[in-house]
Amino acid sequence: MSTIKPAPPAALPLRFATPIGGVAGTSFKPEHLPAILEAKDQRGFFEVHAENYMGAGGPPHRALEAIRRDHPLSLHGVCMSIGGPRPLDKAHLARFRGLVARYQPALVSEHLAWSTHETSFFNDLLPLPYTAATLACVCDHIDQVQEAIRRPLQLENPSTYLAFRESSMHETEFIRAIAERTGCGLLLDVNNVFVSAANHGYPALDYLADFPLSRVEEIHLAGHAEQADDEGDLLLIDSHDGPVADAVWKLYEIVIRRRGPVPTLIEWDSKIPDWPVLQAEAAAAQAILDRHQSAVRAGERHAA
Secondary structure, three states, rough: OOOOOOOOOOOOOOOOOOOOOOOOOOOEEEEEEEHHHOOOOOOEEEEEEEEOOOOEEEEEHHHHHHHHHHOOOOEEEOOOOOOOOOOOOOHHHHHHHHHHHHHOOOOEHHHHHHHHOOOOEEEEEEOOOOOOOHHHHHHHHHHHHHHHOOOOOEOOOOOOOOOOOOOOHHHHHHHHHHHHHHHHHHEEEEHHHHHHHHHHHHOOHHHHHHHHHHEEEEEEOOOOOOOOOOOOOOEEEEEOOOOHHHHHHHHHHHHHHHHHOEEEEEEOOOOOOOOOHHHHHHHHHHHHHHHHHHHHHHHHHHHH
16 A cells, blocks of 8 residues: 655745845744744844754744744754765755755855764764865865755854864865865854864964955854863853853954955854843844945945
């Protein structure tokens, strides 16, 4: 006896084309859904982790469908293991591709990291050595993802807590080479820049000066935590559990001044605050974006 399989959900109408411009958004948390739906004509976009929506249906998808009807969506993967040495998981990639087709997000991104070994999945975004061999592997994986989703992917710079002796390139050089070879866009996480710079002892501004800002299509901002390593030295953790630090806001404004306004997301993934707190963080980012957009327009009028 044959079994009739249900038809897959129809893709929602695409109402927001990429790029979505210089707007600020927030991570979407289901507990905020009532407050979001109650607000009318709310500016901004929402980002979700793809792996939280890889089931066929249920409450997570109903909530996301409600958000997607009125707001642009950013789909952020965390488990593709693009930096891993093994082939990409075909089933995971197929689910990821299905989400892109279903929700038609304005932005699609993943991490420059690895999180799998053989049949094990780790709840971490682990660093990789910056070598020619790793570069070839990462580029091959990005090509596969972009072919599957039929659109460019944005790749996020990592927060790191160690460096590999065998690395033969700087991180910015490695990321630039990936973008040039694959045509992918970049997601610049400014908090990750600050965290890594503090942990490794180099100036964050030097990193940004060498980063290919022209390829940045989205920015992340988040909070971090201060800890101590085994020797008692300061160690910053990309914790996403609090407000954006003042030093990160300053770096962000420098980036926007150099790059121009691009979609900016406030990440807050644990110790979730009430919606007005998260909304206020997004409003602070939007104020910076609007101020620099106004400066650009004033400059264009003056040139004309």
